Amino acid sequence: MTDPNAVNITAGAGAGAGGTIPVIQIRQPRRLPDFLLSVNLKYVKLGYHYLMTHLLTLCLVPLMAVTLVQAAQMDYQDLHNMYRNLLYNLVSIVVFSAILVFGFTLYIMTRPRSVFLVDYSCYRPPVELQVPYKKFMDHSRLTGDFDDSSLDFQRKILERSGLGEETYLPEAMHNVPPTINMASARAEAEQVMFGCLDNLFQNTKINPKDIGILVVNCSLFNPTPSLSAMIVNKYKLRGNVRSFNLGGMGCSAGVIAVDLAKDMLQVHRNTYAVVVSTENITQNWYFGNKKSMLIPNCLFRVGGAAILLSNKSADKRRAKYKLVHVVRTHKGADNTAFRCVYQEQDVTGKTGVSLSKDLMAIAGGALKTNITTLGPLVLPISEQLLFFATLVTRKLLKNAKIKPYIPDFKLAFEHFCIHAGGRAVIDELEKNLQLSPVHVEASRMTLHRFGNTSSSSIWYELAYTEAKGRIRKGNRVWQIAFGSGFKCNSAVWKALRNVKPSPNSPWEDCVHRYPVELPN
Known part of the structure; x- marks a missing residue:
């Protein structure tokens, strides 16, 4: 059998005499298959990453070894001379020590307090509020x-949305005709907020009167008294509680609420902060025929989350996570970004939220700005050097076709909670951040099971990852949320232990069915 990797060379002698032509076969080196090349490059990059990460340690080890060897060679006379030098410079040593102690004390008193996520709870509506495709149509x-x-447009959007058959709509929307009034909207808000708060207080054994800070965010429903006042009234919170009600800030308001609570916890020490993130559908359903305003009907569903934060050192032992970074990006100065998610009336006077066709491009720009700020805070030095080198090369060689280097955020985070705003949003981030399907699994499955629950979706995603038993001590979680305005906000958490799902998790009796296969 002829070797396919051999080259045949025919000899000229004897060819004209009718004899056989001798054939010399020279073997060529086999080319590595593409997948082996990619594996090799992967390990080269990993080796480079570990080398740069531990470069300081590798440099210090020889230095420490030399110092120890020299110290071991010192005799009694050398030690005696060192002691006499210290006595002669006693005043300098005392002054230096006093400055050192004062500086350390000042640092301890003024350093930012750590913020711990003790626990959180996501609301799961009763089964009778589920809305399968057929019931929706x-x-x-x-x-x-x-x-x-x-109707045909809504059917197509629903089929391509990534939502499953078990998402929920509020009770008022199950009536024919829907009960659209203030009482029904209040009932929805109470059901969601009190549902997740009851579970949170039960799981953490926290007395509501111990809550010093309360932050509630709901974009489209802002009654008087406020939603935060409704919680104060229900749980009889103390009179000096610092309460805040954030409205009109879109799906990224959950991260904004956490950031506000974090800032308040730096001022008010040894207390708890509760963040409640939700959205209200009852009074914000669109009944017109403008296509861009019908999309939210197909995507948004009932949901909410309550998060307990603490700045007490004693809570570190039982807390799930520590807040590491919050990075907020606002693109509202640009008119196109400002109007890409816009509440307005159509030509018939019906109110709804309009989504612009430029939404994905604007979201991509906001994400780029956000990760430009976040990257230096979380990326290992190896990725920062590659990014900087590529940037300098592109500036110096302007005519060269060098692609911008996209940092590998998988080296900075083990888990990603991408706002489940829609299938296109998740697809775009998976592509731009070069993530694998397992990294966006929590987002896709949350969209499928619960739909777009607005600002609370990132907490359903974190609950999914916990329910799967994937979060280990030291793991880093990146929550990314987008919202009207236009905003892109990030929160980074570090797991303080191997995290198990809390009782009454929204995934408690269904996580075994996930992940599910989604249609293309």
């Missing part, structure tokens, strides 16, 4: 003034 035909084109 049947109600759409029976309610509102939807024409055939709008």
Whole structure:
């Protein structure tokens, strides 16, 4: 059998005499398959990453070894001379020590206090509020003034959205016609907020009167008294509680609320902060026929989360995570970004939220700005050097076609909680950040099981990862959220222990069914 990697060379002698032509076979070196090349490059990059990460240690070890050897060679006379020198410079040593102690004390008193995430709870609505595709379309035909084109548009969006058959709508939307009034909207808010808060207080054994800071965010429903006042009234919080109510800040308001609570915990010491993130659907359903305003009907569903934060050192032992960084990006100065998610009335006077066709491009720009700030805070030095070298090369060689280097954020984070705003959002981040399917699994499965629950979606995703038993001590979690304005906000958490799901987790009786296969 002829070797496919051999080259045949025919000899000229004897060819004209009708004899056989001798054939010399010279073997060529075999080319490595592409997958082996990619594996080799992967390990080269990993080796480079570990080398740069531990470079300081590798440099210090020989220096410490030399110092120890020299110290071992010192005799009694050398030690005696060192002691006499210290006595002669006693005043200098005392002054230096006093300055050192004063500086250390000042640092301890003024350093930022650590913020711990003791626990959190996500609301899971009762099963009777589930809305399968067929029920959604049947109600759409029976309610509102939807024409055939709008109904067909909603059906297509629903089928391609990534939502499953078990998402939830508020009780008012299950009625025919829907009960759209203030009482129903308040009932939805109470059901969601009190549901997750009851579970949070039960799991943590915290007395509500110990809460010193309360931050509530809900973008589209802002009654008087406020949602935060409703919580104060329900749980009889103390009179000097610092309460805040954030409205109109979109799906990224959950990270903003955490950032506000963090700042308040730096001022008010030895206390607890509760953050409640939710959205209200009852009074914000769109009954018109403008296509860009029908999309939220197909994506948004009932959900909410309550998060307990603490600055007490004693809570570190039982806390799940420590807050490491919060990075907020606001693109509202640009008119296109400002109007890409916009609440308005259509030509018939019906109110809804319009989503611009430029939304994904704007979200990509906001993400780029956000990770430019976040990158130096979290990326290992190896990735920062590669990014800087590529940037300098692109500046010096302007005509060269050198692609910008995208840092490998998988070296900085073990888990990603990408806001489940829609299938396109998750796809775009998976592509731009070069993530693998397992990194976006929590986001896709949350979208499938619960839909877009607005600012609380990142907590359902974290609960999914916990329910799968994937979070180990020291793991870093990146929560990324996008919202109207236009904003991109990031929160980075570090696991303080191997994290187990809390009782009454939203995934408690269904996580064994996930991940599910999603249609293309």
